[in-house]
Amino acid sequence: MRSYSKIEVIGFDADDTLWVNETFFRDAEDEFCTLMVGYETENKARQELIKYEMQNLAIYGYGIKGFVLSMMECALELSNQNLNPEVSRRILEIGKEMLHKPVDLLDGVRETLEAVSKKHRVLLLTKGDLLDQERKLEKSGLSEFFHHVEVLSNKLPKNYKELLDHLSVDPATFLMIGNSLKSDILPVLELGGMAIHVPFHTTWDHEKVENPPTDKYQTLSRLDQVINLL
Numbered sequence: 377m378r379s380y381s382k383i384e385v386i387g388f389d390a391d392d393t394l395w396v397n398e399t400f401f402r403d404a405e406d407e408f409c410t411l412m413v414g415y416e417t418e419n420k421a422r423q424e425l426i427k428y429e430m431q432n433l434a435i436y437g438y439g440i441k442g443f444v445l446s447m448m449e450c451a452l453e454l455s456n457q458n459l460n461p462e463v464s465r466r467i468l469e470i471g472k473e474m475l476h477k478p479v480d481l482l483d484g485v486r487e488t489l490e491a492v493s494k495k496h497r498v499l500l501l502t503k504g505d506l507l508d509q510e511r512k513l514e515k516s517g518l519s520e521f522f523h524h525v526e527v528l529s530n531k532l533p534k535n536y537k538e539l540l541d542h543l544s545v546d547p548a549t550f551l552m553i554g555n556s557l558k559s560d561i562l563p564v565l566e567l568g569g570m571a572i573h574v575p576f577h578t579t580w581d582h583e584k585v586e587n588p589p590t591d592k593y594q595t596l597s598r599l600d601q602v603i604n605l606l
């Protein structure tokens with residue numbers, strides 16, 4: 377049995393840990409492929425879109441706005457720069473619809489934050505568009521539980537290190553909880569912190585990890601299972 381007795385500060389990921397997110401991207405990708413019928417097969421359109429998303433991450437960062445630009449660039453390319461104006465209009469609209477989606481909390485989230493924030497300093501650490509993450513946090517009604525909120529451009533070990541240094545948090549006393557092995561679990565373990573993985577039912581290809589070191593962190597099926605561990 378792992379002991380979390382040294383833990384003083386707990387970081388929570390937001391998207392697909394506290395609320396639904398990836399599902400909206402999957403739905404948008406599905407619609408994008410449908411819009412590309414006539415230019416390209418569904419499989420090829422999906423592959424190409426993912427390629428543009430990956431290429432553009434370094435310049436646009438994570439979030440919906442970058443995703444819309446990638447859809448547009450990919451559609452222009454697949455249509456040989458001869459995209460139906462109706463399709464471009466719809467692509468922009470898909471993005472705006474995503475930015476207005478309701479915030480759907482996952483099971484047990486509120487209870488978990490309520491319990492955990494009584495005994496620990498609680499941080500919200502997320503990637504994505506600043507404005508969109510602020511909107512979701514506000515709509516979630518969860519702001520009161522967080523001592524600090526940080527929207528990071530990336531979740532590499534150096535991003536965590538800079539933040540923990542800035543907040544004077546010793547990594548040995550830090551626990552990160554999230555759905556992404558690549559962004560929430562592995563970088564924190566690398567710094568000497570602890571991590572708990574709570575997988576979401578779907579994972580973006582970019583966040584997938586081959587052969588993760590499963591003996592170094594705990595995996596839970598629901599977020600509220602952490603209440604009894606801490």
Ligand SMILES: [Mg+2]
Nearest residue numbers: 389391392555
């Ligand atoms: Mg996440």
